[in-house]
Amino acid sequence: MSSSLRQWFARVLVLTQLINGALCWGKEGHYTVCKIAESYFEEETVAAVKKLLPKSADGDLASVCSWPDEIKHHWQWRWTSPLHYVDTPDYRCNYEYCRDCHDTHKNQDRCVTGAIFNYTMQLMSASENSDTTVHYNLTEALMFLSHFIGDIHQPLHVGFLGDEGGNTITVRWYRRKTNLHHVWDNMIIESALKTYYNKSLPLMIEALQANLTVQSYFLYEAPVPVCL
Ligand SMILES: *[C@@H]1O[C@H](CO)[C@@H](O)[C@H](O)[C@H]1NC(C)=O
Numbered sequence: 001m002s003s004s005l006r007q008w009f010a011r012v013l014v015l016t017q018l019i020n021g022a023l024c025w026g027k028e029g030h031y032t033v034c035k036i037a038e039s040y041f042e043e044e045t046v047a048a049v050k051k052l053l054p055k056s057a058d059g060d061l062a063s064v065c066s067w068p069d070e071i072k073h074h075w076q077w078r079w080t081s082p083l084h085y086v087d088t089p090d091y092r093c094n095y096e097y098c099r100d101c102h103d104t105h106k107n108q109d110r111c112v113t114g115a116i117f118n119y120t121m122q123l124m125s126a127s128e129n130s131d132t133t134v135h136y137n138l139t140e141a142l143m144f145l146s147h148f149i150g151d152i153h154q155p156l157h158v159g160f161l162g163d164e165g166g167n168t169i170t171v172r173w174y175r176r177k178t179n180l181h182h183v184w185d186n187m188i189i190e191s192a193l194k195t196y197y198n199k200s201l202p203l204m205i206e207a208l209q210a211n212l213t214v215q216s217y218f219l220y221e222a223p224v225p226v227c228l
């Protein structure tokens with residue numbers, strides 16, 4: 001390849017990434033969730049996470065928390081798309097693992113709660129038996145888990161089947177026509193940053209952290225889901 005062509009490719013690549021960066025506000029939400037989580041890490045956790053992070057993370061978990069969104073459209077990762085949410089039948093304001101946690105082909109466990117369970121188990125069993133061979137890529141497990149914990153706390157990632165978690169509900173956010181899912185993923189955060197935080201994400205994170213009350217957490221041992 002000629003060097004000018006290579007330069008041109010490099011320029012297009014940089015440009016696409018800039019455009020992506022400008023449009024992917026969903027990144028801000030995930031970055032915020034992971035940044036706040038990191039501030040609660042104990043020393044032991046910091047070390048364990050550092051060991052698993054890819055080089056590109058430069059030691060910061062928050063910087064790779066959007067990775068599952070970046071890869072989900074590639075053909076070899078397409079099966080992970082349904083892992084970002086779980087939908088219930090319309091107006092059924094309850095959730096049943098065996099009824100609801102599957103992809104559109106009815107593959108059981110393919111939803112956000114199933115994925116959180118899967119990747120939590122991978123990380124926990126690896127830390128409990130450090131000498132046994134690890135079957136899974138724990139770097140991926142950590143990035144998936146950190147991302148899905150963020151997703152499940154976005155109200156419309158646990159929505160109704162009929163409107164695809166608000167994706168088919170057209171709304172206006174100020175002057176822009178968009179859909180309800182996108183408002184929650186991106187536009188609320190975008191507006192809050194503009195209105196209250198001088199477009200500074202670190203300032204917003206600081207304000208959120210200042211309002212958090214420290215509680216003692218305990219490990220809740222959820223039963224292993226079994227569906228007949
Ligand atoms: C659990 O994670 C592994 C590694 O990504 C994947 O191969 C497997 O299909 C997952 N299982 C479920 C039920 O999602």
Ligand SMILES: *[C@@H]1O[C@H](CO)[C@@H](O)[C@H](O)[C@H]1NC(C)=O
Nearest residue numbers: 054136137138139140141143
């Ligand atoms: C684990 O996954 C990461 C991210 O996909 C990848 O970069 C890395 O090469 C994988 N490690 C192994 C040992 O396959």
Ligand SMILES: *[C@@H]1O[C@H](CO)[C@@H](O)[C@H](O)[C@H]1NC(C)=O
Nearest residue numbers: 194196197198199200201203
């Ligand atoms: C807002 O941010 C800009 C830089 O992005 C800075 O110059 C300005 O002083 C900030 N305004 C306030 C009120 O902090």
Ligand SMILES: *[C@@H]1O[C@H](CO)[C@@H](O)[C@H](O)[C@H]1NC(C)=O
Nearest residue numbers: 204206207208209210211212
């Ligand atoms: C923090 O709490 C105060 C008092 O309830 C509230 O006015 C403020 O909006 C909160 N800030 C954030 C970032 O949630």
Ligand SMILES: [Zn+2]
Nearest residue numbers: 069084147151
């Ligand atoms: Zn997601």
